[in-house]
Amino acid sequence: MLGNALLLALRQIFRNPMRSILTVLGIVIGVAAVITMVTVGNGATQQVRDQIASLGSDSLMIRPGQRLGPGQSVGAPSFKESDAEALATQIAGIKAVAPSRTSTQVVVANGKNWSTSVIGTTNDYFSINNLTIQEGRNFEQSELRAGSAVCVIGQTVKKELFENHDALGKLLRVKGFSCQIIGELEQKGQSGMGMDKDDVVIIPLNTFQRRISGNVRIPLITVAVEPGSDIERVKESSRLLLRERRSLSSSEMDNFNILDTSELIETISKTTQVLTMLLGAVAAVSLLVGGIGIMNIMLVTVTER
Structure with a gap:
């Protein structure tokens, strides 16, 4: 029975060469597109991670405004050069401030x-x-x-x-x-x-x-932490100092954000992973088209039989 089914399938393939070629082409393109998109997306994610990691695991990036998303502060005051000088002179464990x-x-x-x-x-x-x-x-x-x-x-x-x-x-x-x-x-x-x-x-x-x-106005302060220092302690000390310098009360939220490189890697990785999934979904449409073509051939085969 399996041999008869295979024989019928081959007969239909040779009887409808153009439809068969287009179906195979759709499958090949679909599979190749999915593999390519996922590979490129994963490669881009890893490259971004490597580039950020090259800055070192002991770096902080300080920007005015809250983090992206709901509740983001609009019109948060920028930093001044004196803020950077205060970080460099008043926070222990900081190697350099730019x-x-x-x-x-x-x-x-x-x-x-x-x-x-x-x-x-x-x-x-x-x-x-x-x-x-x-x-x-x-x-x-x-x-x-x-x-x-x-x-x-x-x-x-x-x-x-x-x-x-x-x-x-x-x-x-x-x-x-x-x-x-x-x-x-x-x-x-x-x-x-x-x-x-x-x-x-x-x-x-x-x-x-x-x-x-x-x-x-200064929109970015980059901080290098001394090797061996507790980056979380430096981060918290920097946060408290900047809150004091920006005259924030205990009931007010930070109007600035401090990201270390590990958080930056995680944020960008999540973004690129979502993009990779979207690209893979788009490429999968080609597979769906190929699958519909195969089903069409199978229905024609059953009907003619």
């Missing part, structure tokens, strides 16, 4: 222009984010205090504006002012989110505030 602000700007040099990320920050930003100066130097304290027009550039910016020529000592125009290039970063490649980590211009924070933003 206040920073980022803006996308068109920079001009050597007769060319390029749109890139301009970051205003301090020297601690380099060590916290594992950025190495390949050529030149980072900022001097006098340059940070005075808000001098100096900058450090990534390899993508150098390639786009100067090609293979030396960029040290050259002038880079950023939003109406020119800064001298004093350093070049070692190449880092892409981040887990597909962003080019070499497409960056870093300037002193005070320079950014005076020449670009026009105010002293």
Whole structure:
């Protein structure tokens, strides 16, 4: 009986070649799409985890406003540089603190222009984010205090504006002012989110505030915790200090959030896992189409029999 069924199935396949080919094609595409989407999604999740983990398990990211979701604070006050200084001097177990602000700007040099990320920050930003100066130097304290027009550039910016020529000592125009290039970063490649980590211009924070933003607001403070220190204790101490500095009463919720790298990994992993499931569901539609085609052939076979 099994042999007769197989014979009938083969006969119908050869009798309807176009329908059979399309059915097989639907199945193959469906299976391949599901496997590809799930593999790509899992790979992206792991890459993001690795990139965030490269920052170290002893980092904190502090932003104004509550966490995303219901109850998010609207219009929460930004930080000031004095908040970062207070964290660095008053909380035990902190190794480095980097206040920073980022803006996308068109920079001009050597007769060319390029749109890139301009970051205003301090020297601690380099060590916290594992950025190495390949050529030149980072900022001097006098340059940070005075808000001098100096900058450090990534390899993508150098390639786009100067090609293979030396960029040290050259002038880079950023939003109406020119800064001298004093350093070049070692190449880092892409981040887990597909962003080019070499497409960056870093300037002193005070320079950014005076020449670009026009105010002293700071949307991000990154903290590196001393190895061996209790990160949860440092996190809680930082929270209490910032609540005091922002004059929050005991009945008021925090109008800022502190994320350590493990929480960041968990949050992004959940997001990418949901996206992977959605992509897999979309790809599974091809399998459904192939299945309907098979059922159609089976019904035709039974009817003709």
